[in-house]
Amino acid sequence: MIRVLVADDQELVRGGLAALLSLEDDIEVVAEVGRGDQVEAAVAEHRPDVILLDIEMPGMSGLTVAERLRGQRVVIVTTFGRPGYLGRALAAGVAGFVVKDAPVAELTAAVRRVMAGETVIDPKLAVSALTVGPSPLTQREAEVLRTASGGATVADIARHLFLTEGTVRNYLSSAIGKTGARNRAEAVRVAESRGWL
Amino acid sequence: MIRVLVADDQELVRGGLAALLSLEDDIEVVAEVGRGDQVEAAVAEHRPDVILLDIEMPGMSGLTVAERLRGQRVVIVTTFGRPGYLGRALAAGVAGFVVKDAPVAELTAAVRRVMAGETVIDPKLAVSALTVGPSPLTQREAEVLRTASGGATVADIARHLFLTEGTVRNYLSSAIGKTGARNRAEAVRVAESRGWL
DNA sequence: ACGCGGACATGACAAACGTCATCGCAGGTA
DNA sequence: TACCTGCGATGACGTTTGTCATGTCCGCGT
Numbered sequence: 001m002i003r004v005l006v007a008d009d010q011e012l013v014r015g016g017l018a019a020l021l022s023l024e025d026d027i028e029v030v031a032e033v034g035r036g037d038q039v040e041a042a043v044a045e046h047r048p049d050v051i052l053l054d055i056e057m058p059g060m061s062g063l064t065v066a067e068r069l070r071g072q073r074v075v076i077v078t079t080f081g082r083p084g085y086l087g088r089a090l091a092a093g094v095a096g097f098v099v100k101d102a103p104v105a106e107l108t109a110a111v112r113r114v115m116a117g118e119t120v121i122d123p124k125l126a127v128s129a130l131t132v133g134p135s136p137l138t139q140r141e142a143e144v145l146r147t148a149s150g151g152a153t154v155a156d157i158a159r160h161l162f163l164t165e166g167t168v169r170n171y172l173s174s175a176i177g178k179t180g181a182r183n184r185a186e187a188v189r190v191a192e193s194r195g196w197l
Numbered sequence: 198m199i200r201v202l203v204a205d206d207q208e209l210v211r212g213g214l215a216a217l218l219s220l221e222d223d224i225e226v227v228a229e230v231g232r233g234d235q236v237e238a239a240v241a242e243h244r245p246d247v248i249l250l251d252i253e254m255p256g257m258s259g260l261t262v263a264e265r266l267r268g269q270r271v272v273i274v275t276t277f278g279r280p281g282y283l284g285r286a287l288a289a290g291v292a293g294f295v296v297k298d299a300p301v302a303e304l305t306a307a308v309r310r311v312m313a314g315e316t317v318i319d320p321k322l323a324v325s326a327l328t329v330g331p332s333p334l335t336q337r338e339a340e341v342l343r344t345a346s347g348g349a350t351v352a353d354i355a356r357h358l359f360l361t362e363g364t365v366r367n368y369l370s371s372a373i374g375k376t377g378a379r380n381r382a383e384a385v386r387v388a389e390s391r392g393w394l
Numbered sequence: 395a396c397g398c399g400g401a402c403a404t405g406a407c408a409a410a411c412g413t414c415a416t417c418g419c420a421g422g423t424a
Numbered sequence: 425t426a427c428c429t430g431c432g433a434t435g436a437c438g439t440t441t442g443t444c445a446t447g448t449c450c451g452c453g454t
Contacts, residue, residue, distance in 0.1 A: 009298065010276065010297040010298045011297070011298050011299060011300055011301060012213075012214065012217070012274070012295075012297045012298070012299060012301060012304055013210050013213060013297055015213070015217055015301040016209075016210060016212070016213020016214050016215075016216060016217050017209065017213050018213075019213060019216035019217045019219075019220060020209070020212055020213050020216045022216075023216060077209070079207065098209075100207040100208070100209045100210055101206065101207045101208050101209070102208060102209060103208055104208060104209060104212040107209055138400070138401085139400095139401095140400085140401065140402090148382075149382075150382075150383070150386060151378065151379070151380055151381075151382035151383025151384070151385070151386050152383075153379065153380065153440075153441095154440075154441075155440095163401095163402075163403090164402075164403055164404080166402090166403060166404060166405080167401085167402055167403060167404095169441070169442065169443085170402085170403085170442095170443090170444095171401095171402095172441085172442075173441090173442055173443060173444090176442075176443095177443095181348060182348070182350065183348055183350065183410085183441080183442080184348075184382070184441080184442085185345075185347075185348035185381070185382050185385075186347070186348025186349075187348070188348070188382075189347060189348050335429095335430065335431085336430090336431095337430080337431065337432090350410075350411095351410070351411070352410090360432075360433090361432075361433055361434080363432090363433060363434060363435080364431085364432055364433055364434090366411070366412065366413085367412095367413090367414095367432085367433085368431095368432095369411085369412075370411090370412055370413060370414090373412075373413095374413095380411085380412080380440085381411080381412090395454100396453100396454085397452100397453095397454090398451100398452085398453090399450105399451095399452090400449105400450090400451090400452105401448105401449085401450085401451105402447100402448080402449080402450105403446100403447080403448080403449105404445100404446085404447085404448105405444100405445090405446095406443100406444085406445090407442100407443085407444090408441100408442090408443085409440105409441080409442080409443095410439105410440080410441065410442085411438105411439080411440065411441075412437100412438090412439075412440085413436100413437080413438085413439095414435100414436085414437080415434100415435095415436090415437105416433100416434085416435095417432100417433080417434080418431105418432085418433080419430105419431085419432085419433105420429100420430085420431080420432105421428100421429085421430090421431105422427100422428085422429085422430105423426100423427080423428080423429105424425100424426085424427075424428095
């Protein structure tokens with residue numbers, strides 16, 4: 001039996017995944033958690049063979065959890081096939097990456113192959129990640145964009161990051177250029193959709 | 198047996214919900230579809246007793262589908278508990294509204310109660326919907342905001358909606374005022390988070 | 395030691411944005 | 425009929441952006 005832990009914040013989705021996996025003869029769901037910051041404790045307690053992690057979770061991002069679980073067999077199961085996520089996930093040493101609109105068979109296959117020591121990446125995602133490439137944004141640019149994404153003004157961002165307004169404008173301008181956008185809002189959308197934030 | 202149709206665009210989620218419901222002795226999943234515009238045909242073919250609809254789907258919004266299925270027993274199962282969604286769902290005559298982070302038992306209970314002719318609404322959501330109230334935005338204001346949400350400039354919006362730039366600015370200004378925001382981006386966030394778009 | 399690039403800053407300017415006052419026109423409603 | 429509301433428009437205004445030129449400082453690789 002492959003012992004699996006499922007981490008996802010939405011109960012229905014988490015329960016659904018668990019039910020789905022439990023239908024398989026060789027897979028057993030030994031634990032379910034709904035918050036990123038509860039994963040480590042659950043892993044210590046239940047010692048699963050494979051850990052399924054959603055990225056968007058309260059408490060701690062699935063990517064952060066994956067970094068801290070380096071050495072364990074982690075499979076990221078997420079809604080958004082953002083190329084940037086894949087890069088960060090691989091850097092965190094995950095063994096698999098599956099998007100939620102993949103066929104069910106792909107998930108069970110991923111669990112088994114990861115269990116066998118293989119690395120499983122959604123092919124479509126791999127292509128788009130290689131096409132889009134890594135984030136061209138510097139840390140600062142990403143930081144400023146992230147702060148701007150809630151609709152904050154330049155002055156707000158400057159206060160929040162302890163920068164001058166002029167500097168903030170420069171970073172925004174540079175980020176707008178790099179994303180190929182025509183203004184702040186568009187830059188935010190682009191960067192978000194690619195997982196650069 | 199309660200015959201159920203499940204509509205959700207994410208295969209893993211859809212399969213998960215189906216697996217979850219199939220575990221119940223009195224529930225049978227007779228069809229699954231992944232696009233809003235395929236629901237009607239599937240309903241005609243399989244004649245389910247209860248129809249589970251996600252809101253965000255390609256092809257056609259679950260809310261639109263619900264309107265066209267008026268008379269059928271429809272349960273909205275969605276990620277976002279946006280108050281505005283609940284209002285529109287009820288206006289569309291749905292029999293139930295469940296958010297995806299509700300406990301699993303709530304979903305099966307909802308299916309059974311809807312089958313029995315009851316109307317089931319997530320209590321937390323009902324409260325927030327009554328607290329937040331209906332959208333204060335006029336159709337035009339919502340339209341302009343929606344168009345602006347992708348990062349479009351005033352000129353873009355004006356061209357797209359066949360309005361004058363000045364008029365667009367007026368609508369935006371009015372929407373910003375009504376949402377209590379301090380600029381366009383913030384207004385978009387607020388309106389989106391409440392389901393007013 | 396040198397050059398390079400990233401982080402940070404300043405100041406200036408044009409374009410875009412947000413606000414206001416004001417207007418005309420339709421459709422309901424008192 | 426008179427009134428109100430929503431839609432559409434105009435013009436004017438001050439503010440906020442986005443861009444650019446320019447400069448300093450620091451860390452890194454050769």
